[in-house]
Amino acid sequence: MGTPRLEINHEKIAHNCAFLTQVYAAKKISICAVTKGVCGNIMIAQTLVSTGVTMLADSKVSNLKKMREGGILATFLLIGTPMLSQARSIIKWADISNNSELVVIEELARHACIRGVTHKIILMVEMGDLREGIMPSRLDNMVKKVLKLKGIKLVGIGTNLACFGGIQPSKDKMELLSVIAECIEQKYHISLPYISGGNSANYGWFKSTHDIGKINHLRLGESILLGVDPVNRRPIPNLYTDVFNLVAEVTELKIKPSVPYGKKGQNAFGHILHFPDRGKISRAILGIGLQDVDVSGLKSNLDISILGVGSDHTIIDPQKTNLKIGDEVSFSLNYAALLSAMTSPYVEKINIVSYELEGIL
The missing domain is CATH 2.40.30 (Elongation Factor Tu (Ef-tu); domain 3)
Known part of the structure; x- marks a missing residue:
């Protein structure tokens, strides 16, 4: 074999994904597997889906397109902040997208109406890491406007932590996200299928908490692919770190x-x-x-x-x-x-x- 080369052990990927799916399911949290770290690699995506994962997430529309055209059967979530210029392709290749800007959501709605489809969105809430997200004080006004748009369906709220600022998921932050979700559902008489509490960095919070609140969804990349907790890069028990x-x-x-x-x-x-x-x-x-x-x-x-x-x-x-x-x-x-x-x-x-x-x- 030639060099340089990257050897990818699919059996170990499948083990990590299946194990984490089972671990989080014990507290009724579903996971989606994040493929951005492997550039939407079709064989890796198929391995992930073979374990029973039904949702794949990526930050690049081109990767979602590659996986969908490659015959991967899954729900596709765009987790990268959507670009206004990509609204048309997002509607075509993503089933759901994480959003924080009304002008982008309105453009998504316009293209969804043109295609005659309904595009699902998760509104991202800023919880302190200072990457993408709507400030909590402004979320209610955003929800009110989004619910009026044709071609768009609000299916959840989420947050992202431990990426830009290194702020860890915590009991207080997950409780606050749960309270926000509860308030939205009660005020607008809607049900939000996805309360997406974060990513692989939520492992420590998950293991230490007895009450997960309304958190029912996590987006896992690094813990599946590398078998570690991103907060401290320590190996997670029973996972392979040499995939x-x-x-x-x-x-x-x-x-x-x-x-x-x-x-x-x-x-x-x-x-x-x-x-x-x-x-x-x-x-x-x-x-x-x-x-x-x-x-x-x-x-x-x-x-x-x-x-x-x-x-x-x-x-x-x-x-x-x-x-x-x-x-x-x-x-x-x-x-x-x-x-x-x-x-x-x-x-x-x-x-x-x-x-x-x-x-x-």
């Missing part, structure tokens, strides 16, 4: 000085770097760089250290690993590294599928 494996090849191995020599200026990325003087050391180059992956999010199980990175080279100290030219070095990835590797056209994606899944995929 993805990035493999790079050694292209050069030489003894060189540990400090660059000559008149110093900026490197290729505008940085002036400083290196400790360790004399002459063994230096290896891997055929992978920033065009391929966010190298800062890589971790090897070998005793090596990354000295620096270029657009298509990663320089490492191989220490006592006895690497040779052509040898392969494997890395685990954090979420940022996974996202970049899946996005890069230079990283080959290799699907590892068990016999049990072959008939499904």
